Amino acid sequence: MSLIKNLHQKLIKKEVSAVDLVNQSFKLIEEKDKDLKAFITLTKEEALKEAEKIDKKISQGEEIDLISGLPFALKDNILTKGIKTTAASKILADYYGSYDATVFKKLKEKGAILVGKTNLDEFAMGSSTENSAFFTTKNPYDLERVAGGSSGGSAVAVSSSMAVFALGSDTGGSIREPAAFCGVVGFKPSYGSVSRYGLIPMASSLDVIGPITKTVEDARIIFETIAGKDEFDATSFDLKKEKNSKKEIIIGLDEEFLAEGVAEEIKEKFLSVIKKIEEFGLKIKNIDLTLNPYALSCYYIIMPAEVSANLARYDGLRYSSLKDTNFKNLEDIYFKNRGLGFGKEVRRRILLGTYVLSHGYYDAYYRKAQKVRRLIKEEYEKQFQQVDFIISPTTPTLPFKIGEKISDPLAMYLSDIFTVGANIAGLPAINLPIGFSKSNLPIGLQITAPYKKDFDLLDFSQQIEKLVNF
Amino acid sequence: MDFQEINHLLKLSRLEIAEEEKQDISNQLEEILNYVQKLSEIPTENIEPVNGGTTLINIFRSDENPRIFEKTEDLIEMFFEEENRYLKIPPIFEDNN
Numbered sequence: 072m073s074l075i076k077n078l079h080q081k082l083i084k085k086e087v088s089a090v091d092l093v094n095q096s097f098k099l100i101e102e103k104d105k106d107l108k109a110f111i112t113l114t115k116e117e118a119l120k121e122a123e124k125i126d127k128k129i130s131q132g133e134e135i136d137l138i139s140g141l142p143f144a145l146k147d148n149i150l151t152k153g154i155k156t157t158a159a160s161k162i163l164a165d166y167y168g169s170y171d172a173t174v175f176k177k178l179k180e181k182g183a184i185l186v187g188k189t190n191l192d193e194f195a196m197g198s199s200t201e202n203s204a205f206f207t208t209k210n211p212y213d214l215e216r217v218a219g220g221s222s223g224g225s226a227v228a229v230s231s232s233m234a235v236f237a238l239g240s241d242t243g244g245s246i247r248e249p250a251a252f253c254g255v256v257g258f259k260p261s262y263g264s265v266s267r268y269g270l271i272p273m274a275s276s277l278d279v280i281g282p283i284t285k286t287v288e289d290a291r292i293i294f295e296t297i298a299g300k301d302e303f304d305a306t307s308f309d310l311k312k313e314k315n316s317k318k319e320i321i322i323g324l325d326e327e328f329l330a331e332g333v334a335e336e337i338k339e340k341f342l343s344v345i346k347k348i349e350e351f352g353l354k355i356k357n358i359d360l361t362l363n364p365y366a367l368s369c370y371y372i373i374m375p376a377e378v379s380a381n382l383a384r385y386d387g388l389r390y391s392s393l394k395d396t397n398f399k400n401l402e403d404i405y406f407k408n409r410g411l412g413f414g415k416e417v418r419r420r421i422l423l424g425t426y427v428l429s430h431g432y433y434d435a436y437y438r439k440a441q442k443v444r445r446l447i448k449e450e451y452e453k454q455f456q457q458v459d460f461i462i463s464p465t466t467p468t469l470p471f472k473i474g475e476k477i478s479d480p481l482a483m484y485l486s487d488i489f490t491v492g493a494n495i496a497g498l499p500a501i502n503l504p505i506g507f508s509k510s511n512l513p514i515g516l517q518i519t520a521p522y523k524k525d526f527d528l529l530d531f532s533q534q535i536e537k538l539v540n541f
Numbered sequence: 542m543d544f545q546e547i548n549h550l551l552k553l554s555r556l557e558i559a560e561e562e563k564q565d566i567s568n569q570l571e572e573i574l575n576y577v578q579k580l581s582e583i584p585t586e587n588i589e590p591v592n593g594g595t596t597l598i599n600i601f602r603s604d605e606n607p608r609i610f611e612k613t614e615d616l617i618e619m620f621f622e623e624e625n626r627y628l629k630i631p632p633i634f635e636d637n638n
Contacts (some may be wrong), residue, residue, distance in 0.1 A: 169615035187568065245565050262594045306595040369575040386555075388621040388630060393595070401633045404621075410557030418556055422547075423570055425554045436577070441590030443580050448591065473565030480569050481576055 073288035074235060079137050082129060089122035089129075089140030089184065092235075095144040096186050100235045106214055107247025108206045108315045109227040112155045113187040119140065121184045135483070137292055144234040145223050147188040149197055149280070150269040151175055154185075158271045159203035160193045162412030165391045172269020173304070174238060174280050174297040181296055184236055189224025193414045194358045194382065195222050195245055195273045196487040201477050202416045206476050210252060212512050216470040219249030219486075221343030225283050227453075228255040236293050237283045240522045242273050243370050244465075244490025246281050247502040251465035256532075257283045258290040260491075261523050262497035264310045265294075266301030272439075274377035277370075277494045287503070287533045294525065312526050320531065322348065323358040323458030328489060338520040340405040341464050344505050344516055347538050358454050358461065362447045366492040369447065370485060372440035379424025383415065385409060419480060448496045455521040460531055463489050465515035470513075489517060499525040501532050503537050542567045542574075 078279035081087045089356045104110055125140040140443055145151065150168035157163045157412065171179070180380040181285070192202035200208040208223040210216040210484035211231045218227045223241025226249035229237050239246040241259035250257025258281045264442045265280045272278060284295035301307045324345065329338050349355055362460025413421070454461065467488055476483040493500035507513055518535065520528035549568050551558060558566070622629040 125568070166619070169612055169619060183576065263597070283571045305599075306593070306597060308597070362583070365580060365583060368579045371573060371577050372580070383555075388628075389616070390619055392621050398631050399632050404631060405555040406557040409555050413556070415562075418554075418558065419569060420552045421556065421575060422566065426551050426570065426574075428552065429550075439580050439585060440577075441592065442585035442588040443583055444591040445588055446583065481572055484573075494547055 072286055074285045074290045075137060075141060075292050075455050078141055078235060082140050083401055085129065089125040090119060092140060093122040093142050093184055093186065094397060098232055099231065103231050103233065107209050107211060107227050107231060109189050109208050109224040110187040111157060111159065111190050111205060114185050118184050118186050124144055126132065133328045136181040138296060141183050141235045142186045143178065143183050144173060144187055144225055144228040144237040145185060146191055146239050148191060148240060148271040149175060149238060151188065155188065158194045158512060159191045159205055161204045162385050163390060170269065173266040173301045173374060175269065177297050179437065182441065189228055191224060192221035195221040195240055195242060196272065196416050196420055198248055198483055200224065201473065202414055204414050207473055208541050210470045217252065217455050217473055219470060221245040222283065223249045226250050226255055226257065229255045236289055237458055238280055239283050240270055240278055240280050241360045242277045243331050243374065243494050244487040246383065247465050247490050247500060247517060249485060250283055250285040250502040252513060253348045254513030255283055255285060256287055256290050257502040258294060259493060259500050260294060261499045263308050264298050264525060266304040268301055268303035272381045273333030274374040275381060276377060277374060284462060286535045287529060291529045310523060310525055318352060319459045321356050322352045323454055323461040324355050325358050325360045325363065328463040333464060334469055335516055336469065337464050340506050340514045341516060342540060351538055352493050356458050358458060360454060361452060362450050363492050366447055366495050367488055368497055369440045369443045370435050370491040373444065375424035376418040376428050376437050378420045379428065382421055385412065444495050447492065451496045451498060461519045463517050465489060465517040470510045477497045491525065493519050498522055499528050501528060503532055503536055521536060542571050
């Protein structure tokens, strides 16, 4: 089942070399990426050098790690020392990471091989990668449609086998939605279970890094590699692996999630999976997440507020600056760099965040949202006393046409309607591919688990993955 | 949202945008603010707001063996302009003479 384990076996049996795997990745990138546009930066030279090292280890009979020699991709908002890290923004177009993100360091230590940095919506703000300052990533199943976002490049890299696995970041659905649109597994871990050190921050109380893979087992292998307490991220912690001793699993389903606005084909596919689950003998219980319709409103206050604070650091001085521009004075540097360096969506969110935090509006918007956030968290906690997991579709629609929603921000925001709840409450949630529409577009299922029950979620998802495939 | 308010927000955020973009921004912000207004339907009296995404409590360490910051050179290298390890910026006050 696991692609990673399968390739690892081939490597240690010397049926294939790490150099072969890297070359294979770049062959696919050369063939496909001119159309798909998943990558911003490629690291072929370094990758081949690293692969040779792994092959040498294997030939000398040294033991290698499960992910050693396997090509992977990183979303370009994850810092890589000496390698361009742009966040798909003009304001960082010439920025090279000055240190390695903890997740990258951990993967490198195990011998995994970086093949490139992937495209995203600028600073991870969007649901389609159309907000990238450089180009739009295309859906591998239909080049006229979006790959989803913001981790669209990472999802496409895995979906098209240009990388064995990839990392994305998820603030409101940015791992799960592109995974659903590209037919791959996308896992958003519990807030704090993976270090954010070296992740270019968007909304710090919501951001989390997670894997995008072909199978659930692969997602678990990568999650175990990157998770854990990090002295450079004060919110990080070690997740305990407890053996789940419960005999009967109860799955929660809120029928409101299938109400108007959900594409008919997604509904059908979702219900057919529910039927399979019931036939298998698992119990489904109806629940009422009455506050879920408010999660997106809550998100579009808290997130921009944090964005406006986090992006204040881009002053045109510390990271990189516009070239060939004469600046009158210090303020002029700020206004010009930020005005020209940030794209439309980023500017929109900065202004919105500034508004909800400003005097006279703070209580009505920001404080109100933080109170509702508490209520949403408590409602999840209450529901999880009755059920072990909650399932829903991952997205309300199939991958949409490029350009379809770009001039209507609110319509774009609604793509995240099923995914934001997990971020607001800090919960682990995963996208599993469950099949295709008649037009051959991928459809995803989302499973959400209680806070810190990441391993239970992965165990259960493996079970569902099997059920769906057979 | 009128232009005066938009201009104020732009100033607070240190953003410069083209005049013709302001109408769009104003409409879009209004639409989004209308949407999030939905929250007012939920009673939140006596509810403690969430601060940050974590339930962890701040832990202070003793002020001993401070970590030496090792990335100074990398940061200087990224900076706009430097001279003899001083970071250089254009004048803060304009000289009109």
